[in-house]
Amino acid sequence: MKVGKKYLAPVLFLVIFESIAVTLWLTKNNLFYLVNFSYIGISISLGLFLFIRKNEHARRITQLLVGLYMLVYLGLICGENMQIEGFWYYLFTGVFEAATIHYAVAKIFGPLIFGRGWCGYACWTAMVLDFLPFKTPQKPRKKIGWIRYITFAVSLIFVAALFLAKVGNIERIMFWAFIIGNAVYYGVGIVLAFLFQDNRAFCKYICPITVFLKPMSYFSLLRIKCNTDKCVSCGKCKKVCPMEVDVTDNSRKRKNGTECILCMECVKNCPKNAL
Numbered sequence: 001m002k003v004g005k006k007y008l009a010p011v012l013f014l015v016i017f018e019s020i021a022v023t024l025w026l027t028k029n030n031l032f033y034l035v036n037f038s039y040i041g042i043s044i045s046l047g048l049f050l051f052i053r054k055n056e057h058a059r060r061i062t063q064l065l066v067g068l069y070m071l072v073y074l075g076l077i078c079g080e081n082m083q084i085e086g087f088w089y090y091l092f093t094g095v096f097e098a099a100t101i102h103y104a105v106a107k108i109f110g111p112l113i114f115g116r117g118w119c120g121y122a123c124w125t126a127m128v129l130d131f132l133p134f135k136t137p138q139k140p141r142k143k144i145g146w147i148r149y150i151t152f153a154v155s156l157i158f159v160a161a162l163f164l165a166k167v168g169n170i171e172r173i174m175f176w177a178f179i180i181g182n183a184v185y186y187g188v189g190i191v192l193a194f195l196f197q198d199n200r201a202f203c204k205y206i207c208p209i210t211v212f213l214k215p216m217s218y219f220s221l222l223r224i225k226c227n228t229d230k231c232v233s234c235g236k237c238k239k240v241c242p243m244e245v246d247v248t249d250n251s252r253k254r255k256n257g258t259e260c261i262l263c264m265e266c267v268k269n270c271p272k273n274a275l
């Protein structure tokens with residue numbers, strides 16, 4: 001394979017994120033967007049580059065670079081609520097800033113291109129959960145995914161209630177909601193991981209953001225596909241998949257297809273290079 005083609009993906013991602021960075025910088029006249037999206041683009045491209053170089057920590061490096069930046073810098077230092085409550089808050093105030101842009105890019109329209117790449121390479125909740133010992137599920141999947149709709153509704157009702165009750169200083173409340181919300185996510189995520197022996201149990205059953213992510217990623221341009229001529233049906237890909245995706249089925253309706261986080265574990269472990 002030619003060097004240029006080999007490194008096409010990191011270059012492409014860098015170009016996409018730089019385009020977003022420059023467009024937002026110029027249209028919003030705010031240098032923050034240039035720095036922010038450039039940093040994220042570089043982090044993702046670095047991860048892809050390292051993956052091509054067969055570095056086994058490639059995905060985790062990107063996940064830590066982006067996740068820590070969002071949690072510590074944007075969330076704790078800059079005081080932006082980047083969780084779903086922050087998205088509702090900015091949406092209600094009619095401001096197309098911070099969390100609304102973040103959601104539009106990473107979680108609503110972005111998944112049409114890169115599916116649930118956010119979940120594999122950037123989410124600060126999963127960044128911690130991925131350190132736990134159950135990298136692949138040890139127990140059968142539970143049929144409790146409906147909980148995500150409850151947490152989604154609760155987040156919306158919580159912010160709507162603040163506006164309807166005309167509570168003062170909502171911005172401050174949003175900051176504390178971010179801290180408390182994250183603490184709750186980590187707590188519940190860790191307990192569920194040990195209970196279900198599955199690091200990604202929180203993602204599968206509780207996370208409200210999947211209400212956006214799942215339907216959008218159904219149409220994702222970027223998908224892991226199986227070369228059925230090479231595949232020998234050994235089942236290794238399904239064994240290593242943290243999200244229990246039937247990646248040997250190329251249809252969009254494949255089992256747990258909207259759960260794929262593009263972690264590449266199946267690709268790395270396929271003995272026939274069929275993925």
Ligand code: SF4
Pocket residue numbers: 118119120123124125126202203204207208209210
């Ligand atoms: S499902 Fe939710 S918690 Fe899990 S990685 Fe995606 S956004 Fe993060």
Ligand code: SF4
Pocket residue numbers: 226230231232233234235236237238248269270271272273274275
């Ligand atoms: S690991 Fe590769 S060869 Fe085995 S079932 Fe999956 S795609 Fe087919």
Ligand code: SF4
Pocket residue numbers: 224237240241242243244245247259260261262263264265266267
């Ligand atoms: S192992 Fe493969 S199918 Fe499973 S989530 Fe990762 S990339 Fe997707």
